[in-house]
Amino acid sequence: MRRREFLKTSAGLLATAAVSPRLGWGAPPARRPNIVLIVADDLGYADIGVYGCTDVPTPNVDSLAKNGVRFTNGYVSCPVCSPTRAGLMTGRYQQRFGHEFNPGPPTVADDIFGLSLKEVTLAERLKKAGYATGIFGKWHLGYLPQYHPMKRGFDEFFGFLAGAHPYVQTEAPSNLILRGSEPVKEEPFYTTDAFTREAVSFIERRQKESFFLYLPYNAVHGPLQASEKYLSRFSSIGDDKRRTFAAMLSAMDDGVGRVLETLRKANLEDNTLIFFVSDNGGPTPGNTSRNDPLRGYKAQVLEGGIRVPFMVQWKGRLPGGKVYDQPVIALDVHPTVAAAVGASVADSKLDGVDLVPYLSGTKKGVPHDRLFWRFGEQSAIRMGDWKLAKLADGAPQLYNLAKDIGEANNLAASEPAKLKELQAAYDEWNAQLMEPRWGRGGAAGQDAKAKAARKAAKAGARKQPG
Numbered sequence: 001m002r003r004r005e006f007l008k009t010s011a012g013l014l015a016t017a018a019v020s021p022r023l024g025w026g027a028p029p030a031r032r033p034n035i036v037l038i039v040a041d042d043l044g045y046a047d048i049g050v051y052g053c054t055d056v057p058t059p060n061v062d063s064l065a066k067n068g069v070r071f072t073n074g075y076v077s078c079p080v081c082s083p084t085r086a087g088l089m090t091g092r093y094q095q096r097f098g099h100e101f102n103p104g105p106p107t108v109a110d111d112i113f114g115l116s117l118k119e120v121t122l123a124e125r126l127k128k129a130g131y132a133t134g135i136f137g138k139w140h141l142g143y144l145p146q147y148h149p150m151k152r153g154f155d156e157f158f159g160f161l162a163g164a165h166p167y168v169q170t171e172a173p174s175n176l177i178l179r180g181s182e183p184v185k186e187e188p189f190y191t192t193d194a195f196t197r198e199a200v201s202f203i204e205r206r207q208k209e210s211f212f213l214y215l216p217y218n219a220v221h222g223p224l225q226a227s228e229k230y231l232s233r234f235s236s237i238g239d240d241k242r243r244t245f246a247a248m249l250s251a252m253d254d255g256v257g258r259v260l261e262t263l264r265k266a267n268l269e270d271n272t273l274i275f276f277v278s279d280n281g282g283p284t285p286g287n288t289s290r291n292d293p294l295r296g297y298k299a300q301v302l303e304g305g306i307r308v309p310f311m312v313q314w315k316g317r318l319p320g321g322k323v324y325d326q327p328v329i330a331l332d333v334h335p336t337v338a339a340a341v342g343a344s345v346a347d348s349k350l351d352g353v354d355l356v357p358y359l360s361g362t363k364k365g366v367p368h369d370r371l372f373w374r375f376g377e378q379s380a381i382r383m384g385d386w387k388l389a390k391l392a393d394g395a396p397q398l399y400n401l402a403k404d405i406g407e408a409n410n411l412a413a414s415e416p417a418k419l420k421e422l423q424a425a426y427d428e429w430n431a432q433l434m435e436p437r438w439g440r441g442g443a444a445g446q447d448a449k450a451k452a453a454r455k456a457a458k459a460g461a462r463k464q465p466g
């Protein structure tokens with residue numbers, strides 16, 4: 001009798017569930033997750049506490065690892081700024097559409113520079129799905145009006161369009177701080193604090209909607225500049241350069257803390273998917289950032305240039321305190337987010353994959369059995385524990401990363417079969433790519449000089465882009 005009653009009750013519950021407004025067919029879905037994507041600039045693998053940094057506390061970024069998943073083999077698709085961001089926004093290897101290099105500053109960049117208009121950005125996808133979208137910080141995906149972030153899916157923009165910007169004033173005539181398309185009038189802000197302020201305001205203003213917050217800090221990219229508020233925390237660090245770096249990093253960590261606090265106060269933390277990633281490895285000689293135990297720096301396809309701090313927190317869906325060791329790449333952000341919000345990606349051939357099933361344990365295997373890098377004359381492939389890298393000299397360097405994370409023991413000569421296997425897989429991928437659409441960037445570079453000369457030869461000075 002009791003059993004029958006139980007069965008009846010169960011059936012009743014099931015029937016109720018089937019027509020429930022929350023669970024029934026055709027009912028409106030439960031509220032979709034908010035998306036927060038925080039990008040650090042030139043932050044090395046060992047610059048965050050949970051990755052081994054000991055002299056600069058980063059409790060807020062660390063909390064993402066405590067409450068989410070930390071990747072130990074988290075990569076970006078390029079060892080410099082703009083190409084990585086192109087991959088991040090599209091979920092595709094950026095060399096497929098010619099975005100192989102930084103373009104140099106607006107004054108020397110080729111007119112064609114910008115994220116290809118044929119590509120679908122993550123912001124465009126989310127806007128189409130009904131999300132409020134905002135970017136606060138560094139764009140670096142085009143200077144001309146057609147490439148402006150508000151033409152690429154963002155409702156709101158506060159930040160700058162180019163690759164580097166001073167932190168303590170807005171007087172960068174070719175790279176102004178903009179709100180929308182309007183230059184921001186002088187105000188005594190520290191850019192990291194200003195981007196945080198705008199991000200917090202965005203959450204507060206948009207909290208009743210589903211939103212996508214993209215927060216690409218320029219910290220800890222050069223120039224090394226910090227305000228007294230943060231410098232005063234590190235009076236114990238004697239070296240001026242390191243002290244300033246520590247202050248810059250601490251400001252960014254404070255900013256991450258304020259964003260998390262704002263989500264918490266709005267009772268949105270459980271239903272917000274938060275990614276944190278650096279755009280490339282640390283340029284140690286430039287800003288004292290550290291990549292150890294990895295070898296190499298920003299602008300190299302050695303691990304120190306491409307393996308970065310990378311975490312994801314989604315308290316409502318993913319386990320906390322999990323360390324995930326399989327290789328993942330920033331290209332995975334776009335498809336992971338698309339799946340989380342229920343947006344189709346059928347219009348793009350994505351290279352990234354949805355990570356959530358792997359992280360929650362519902363899917364076995366690995367997200368990627370191979371990852372690739374091409375950056376001009378440099379190239380690399382990782383297959384399982386093995387990596388083949390070629391720097392500018394073209395000499396093959398073959399490493400077993402499981403045994404040799406520091407890429408110290410080149411096995412190219414002793415493992416010819418493995419070398420051949422990786423080279424063949426790389427060649428197959430490389431054959432799918434197009435030539436770079438513009439040359440290597442920096443103002444001091446040969447390509448940039450040639451472009452500048454060509455532009456100077458053109459009649460009439462072009463007005464400032466943007």
Ligand code: CA
Pocket residue numbers: 041042080081221279280
């Ligand atoms: Ca960078």
